[in-house]
Amino acid sequence: MEFQSISQLKLLLDDNKISVKEIAQTYIKKIKEKKDLNIFIYFNEDKIYDQVKLIEKISNDNSLKGIPIAVKDLFCTKNMPTTAGSKILENFNPTYESFVTQKLINQGSMFVGKTNLDEFAMGSATNTSYFGDTINPLSNEGSPLAPGGSSGGSAAAVAADLCLGATGTDTGGSIRQPASFCGVVGIKPTYGICSRWGIAAFASSLDQAGIFSKNVTDASILLKEMAGHDLRDSTSSNVKIPNFSENLNIDLKGKKIGIPKEYTIDGISDEINEVWEQAIKSLEQKGAIIEHISLPHTKYALPTYYIIAPAEASSNLARYDGVKYGHRAENAKSLDDMYELTRSEGFGKEVKRRILIGTYVLSAGYYDAYYLKAQKVRKLIADDFVKAFKECDLILTPTAPSAAFPLNEKQDDPIKMYLNDVFTVPASLAGIPGISIPYGKDKNGLPLGIQLLSKHFNEQEIFNAAFALEKDYE
């Protein structure tokens, strides 16, 4: 049995055609059948049935009653362990619930499990997790593809129909790129619209929670429930959250769509550019006006990101010292010995690499040349968008430079791997919202994604345009 949308399942529940317990049984069966894809780090039937008992008692007025949701294992959850994909948190049981997951619980959603991710969300293929690689559900037998990353488990869970929504976090593209690879919808909303409280920190000035779903309407329903002001996150925005799904408006007449010339990049396959062209034509046919714009500092976004993100990570990950929680090395002779061995054993290679870079760019004598310089270039990148949104309402670009690549593709060149985020990182640095929706396929039948960006807190217009484009493939 496959449910297509939140509203469809909610209607069946409201009409007593299905019970919360039957929903749980349906999804437990699906998850067990897809065990080989290694989508979940934590899956426990008993924990799901415990929730069923609570959810059965609540009113059907709760907008997400009984809706199966998968949670990226970066969100702290009180009734399930939280690992961040790292050995250092292998046995961590949070004593509190993250803001975002608590909001979803409050509306009656049912958490089916915790999804795999790159360790501490550092990666673009879900292949740096301590708990093994996740396989993209769209792979052919015998040739496994990467689901993208870092929220690859969540994207794969939606693509494999193991839930109707999955939480993700996006620091440089970690929702939009896996959404593109797995052929699902993924939105990274405006920085600050969802509280970061209870999400294991990677790079705090960039980290943003968002959601994966099967369609744009479901994403708009879920985002409304996740967002909101929280005093425990000092960067959380106090803005009114619109009822995105009720306001969905397919009419794009007169809307100005910016096409940035800097997003035409050498070495990107024709298929990516063709799909982009098709989406441009489609928006034009729907009455939108195409504006050719420039975001002149685009090429500096990746190097800027790879200074700022590791710098913040090196600071954030200093907390993993083997004292308060998580892994502690045995047989340490001194306190310093214990710190060094704990972190050496507990962190994987990519995390260590980024901590080392971050420590270097923040160290005395190098701070100005690297970190301060990057923060200044970041300002120029953010200003590019401010100027662009005086000329247009939305910006349309490809999401990723390729379709899903083979899981075993050699990833020995970190810079090559970082290029996966070339189209997604600029919006992260500017803190603006972005969505990826599936739009067309490559010659092997793999989905390609298209990205829509807008100015801060303009998620409604992003949803509207995405909703209109989505209809091209219905």
Next chain:
Amino acid sequence: MKLNTNTINKIAKLARIRLSEKEADEFLKDINSILDWVEQLNEVNTDNVEPLTNISSSALTKRRDENQDINSSDEILQNSPDKLEGYFAVPKVVE
């Protein structure tokens, strides 16, 4: 080459990550190539540009500075690898 074996070991010490010789060699190569790549930022003129430190676009709210009386010491200690009498326990520091 920005870093050499000595500097990578110094950074690793600052970050409290112990590296084997093989790891130090690998990271040295990776990090030097990443640092060469980010060098392109020097092409950008950033004279009179303010560094962007906070991306939040709305005015951030302040909370009241009020005392909250919450005793959560059991919860805080719950995940500790080693604890003693309501404290975190670590290897002996003073002989």
